[in-house]
Amino acid sequence: MEYTEAWLKYRRLSLSRQQCEEKQYDSLISYAVRVDQGLKESPCFAVLISEFERGVKALLGERPHEVTDGSETLALAVDPAFGSKDAYCIDFTQKDGFGAITAHDVNGLLYGVFRLLQLVATEQTLAGQKWTCIPSNPLRMLNHWDNMDGTIERGYSGRSFFFADDQVLVGERTRAYARMVASVGINAVVINNVNVRSAATYLITDRYFDKVKALSEIFAEYGISLYLSLNFAAPMELGGLTLSDPLDPGVISWWKEKMAEVYAAVPKLGGFLVKADSEGRPGPFTYGRDHADGANMLARAVEPYGGRIIWRCFVYNCQQDWRDTKTDRARSGYDNFMPLDGRFLDNVILQIKNGPMDFQVREPVHPLFGGLTKTNQMLEVQIAQEYTGQQKHVCYLMPMFRQILDFKTYLPGHEDATVADIISTRALKNANGGIAAVANTGNDVNWTGHDFAAANLFGFGRLAFDTAADPESIAREWAQLTFAGSTKEAIDAIVDILMRSWPAYEKYTSPLGIGWMVNPNHHYGPNVEGYEFDRWGTYHRANWRGIGVDRTTKGTGYAAQYREPNASMYEHVETCPEELLLFFHFIPYDYRLKTGKTLIQHIYDTHFEGADDAAGFLETWKKLEGQIEDKEAYARVLERLTIQAASAIEWRDRINTYFYRRCGVPDEKGRKIYE
Ligand code: GCV
Numbered sequence: 001m002e003y004t005e006a007w008l009k010y011r012r013l014s015l016s017r018q019q020c021e022e023k024q025y026d027s028l029i030s031y032a033v034r035v036d037q038g039l040k041e042s043p044c045f046a047v048l049i050s051e052f053e054r055g056v057k058a059l060l061g062e063r064p065h066e067v068t069d070g071s072e073t074l075a076l077a078v079d080p081a082f083g084s085k086d087a088y089c090i091d092f093t094q095k096d097g098f099g100a101i102t103a104h105d106v107n108g109l110l111y112g113v114f115r116l117l118q119l120v121a122t123e124q125t126l127a128g129q130k131w132t133c134i135p136s137n138p139l140r141m142l143n144h145w146d147n148m149d150g151t152i153e154r155g156y157s158g159r160s161f162f163f164a165d166d167q168v169l170v171g172e173r174t175r176a177y178a179r180m181v182a183s184v185g186i187n188a189v190v191i192n193n194v195n196v197r198s199a200a201t202y203l204i205t206d207r208y209f210d211k212v213k214a215l216s217e218i219f220a221e222y223g224i225s226l227y228l229s230l231n232f233a234a235p236m237e238l239g240g241l242t243l244s245d246p247l248d249p250g251v252i253s254w255w256k257e258k259m260a261e262v263y264a265a266v267p268k269l270g271g272f273l274v275k276a277d278s279e280g281r282p283g284p285f286t287y288g289r290d291h292a293d294g295a296n297m298l299a300r301a302v303e304p305y306g307g308r309i310i311w312r313c314f315v316y317n318c319q320q321d322w323r324d325t326k327t328d329r330a331r332s333g334y335d336n337f338m339p340l341d342g343r344f345l346d347n348v349i350l351q352i353k354n355g356p357m358d359f360q361v362r363e364p365v366h367p368l369f370g371g372l373t374k375t376n377q378m379l380e381v382q383i384a385q386e387y388t389g390q391q392k393h394v395c396y397l398m399p400m401f402r403q404i405l406d407f408k409t410y411l412p413g414h415e416d417a418t419v420a421d422i423i424s425t426r427a428l429k430n431a432n433g434g435i436a437a438v439a440n441t442g443n444d445v446n447w448t449g450h451d452f453a454a455a456n457l458f459g460f461g462r463l464a465f466d467t468a469a470d471p472e473s474i475a476r477e478w479a480q481l482t483f484a485g486s487t488k489e490a491i492d493a494i495v496d497i498l499m500r501s502w503p504a505y506e507k508y509t510s511p512l513g514i515g516w517m518v519n520p521n522h523h524y525g526p527n528v529e530g531y532e533f534d535r536w537g538t539y540h541r542a543n544w545r546g547i548g549v550d551r552t553t554k555g556t557g558y559a560a561q562y563r564e565p566n567a568s569m570y571e572h573v574e575t576c577p578e579e580l581l582l583f584f585h586f587i588p589y590d591y592r593l594k595t596g597k598t599l600i601q602h603i604y605d606t607h608f609e610g611a612d613d614a615a616g617f618l619e620t621w622k623k624l625e626g627q628i629e630d631k632e633a634y635a636r637v638l639e640r641l642t643i644q645a646a647s648a649i650e651w652r653d654r655i656n657t658y659f660y661r662r663c664g665v666p667d668e669k670g671r672k673i674y675e
Helices: 017-023 043-060 106-121 172-182 198-204 209-221 249-265 291-305 329-340 398-405 419-423 451-465 471-482 488-508 566-571 578-584 599-623 631-663
Strands: 030-034 074-078 088-091 099-103 130-133 139-146 188-192 225-230 271-274 308-312 348-353 377-382 433-438
Touching (some): 043 106, 088 106, 099 106, 106 471, 139 451, 172 209, 172 451, 188 433, 198 225, 209 249, 291 308, 291 329, 329 348, 377 419, 398 451, 398 471, 398 488, 433 451, 451 471, 451 631, 471 488, 488 599, 488 631, 599 631
Parallel strands (some): 030 074, 074 099, 139 188, 139 433, 188 225, 308 348
Antiparallel strands (some): 088 099, 088 130
16 A cells, blocks of 8 residues: 555445435435536536545445436535535525535635545535535645755655656656545645755756646646745746846746646646745845845746745745844844735735744744735645654644634734634635645655654645634544544544644744754754754753743844734733743743742743653553454554653653753652752
């Protein structure tokens, strides 16, 4: 087996005929299609019918047949009057024994089919039930950081299945991938790393057009638009120009011609993702231009083809001096982009990381959300677990993402607007918006290295489609689908581990929002001062008195970037949420938290608790031996949980020892802390 079917196993149900009838599964067997002839020719239509037939056959043992004489028990219909783009409704309430999936468009029907199959695979009763699903976000995107040599930047699941040896790969796995991510509503995919170097710069040349086009066509069958990451210096590297100045007429016409060529060869291309002036990548700053100049120049070039430019706001000074306590990396996104609000064209979307630093286990929400009022915005999260255990540790991220999406921004004129309201375009009524995740897949047999990391891929799709979805329900559905055939006790235990995994990881790693206590470069494992004296702007400032970064008006002033009342909330120690206390304030070790514990005791306690939690996950899993149907998956998870339990002990001891040595305060409970 080269790869698993992840949550698309469709294991044959072991229900009696009567049970199937009670749940109304018998109505899936004869279906009619109510879709205009023109739409039937769309690339997605054949796929959705074959998915439907294949899924029902696998689950119920009988292949459904299409009827045209009005005798159907299920209707698959497209009705443009229903909902909005990609919306669908699964309705089993209308008349006895009859059901329907009605969708706004063919893509919506595909999502409806996948969802119906997932409902059946998890043995939900259809009779009398209705599911109306209108996507929260226009763009639901995965960003792969795959390099053309086959490596993956921050990849923890093997090598790329999009590239090897500077070639684009198009094969069975491409289709299996598209099918898998479409089944949870993903509609856009960037296949190459945002750090565009060497061969990847040539993806927009005829060296690769055939393969890129083939990929875009497979994706289109699953309702997915293909995007590419772009090298801002391409006019120099490909075109032989002496500069890439976005206001230079020669550069402007080079891009215009280039895009005409690209879209003639790959007409289905959705657009481009751009990392500019960040971590050594080229950008408009070199020419004294700003990011609106850069993004708009590209946006004009792709506009005739309906293309979009997704422009990242991860722009900061990565040559900082640790002695400088005024420059604050956290401020940089806002400082660079807030003055440009309103200057970006309609087909530009700013892609903003969830927090102001870089995907730490806990960060405040980026202040550009709620700051910007006239700009299309996308949220960028990371399911590749760069700083959250690298898919060796289980860390289910949907509870974190829900907190981010639910954060109240106090956007002027929309006092209740959350991040979800902004990116969905509900609050700003913008043309474009959505959510992107840095993807966690590779060519490992289970796609994601850790089998449990697939819950983040599945969950991201679900949450992107419905930002109000409940993380625990998502986890349960994923576990039931992926571990079909396992005992109920096993499914309950998996859900319990997933739901406790982010808090556990947070407990045994860096405390109260401070982040960054990892080994430099690869970012795995504890190293309390690994980034303390480096150039990356990632300091915790621990000394013998306390720890934390003063980001109040007396410090770097970062807290003031938020809208009120968030700015005041973060400014004051008393109102700052404690999980972010050290992100915003320097706190002495003897400071008493709301629990009554001192800061130092809190650090000791959480580190003992977190390591115990990780040990508990392993114990639970060991007890489930024989209850997980897929023996290979059982063994793989066992191996990862063993690694995690050992690593959590290393984290616990290093962090506790570091702080004990700093302040000399013993643990109140007298547990072993190494000298
Ligand atoms: C793709 C962090 C990561 C880099 C990544 C960068 C980004 O710095 O460590 O690997 O580069 O973020 O998001 O551009």
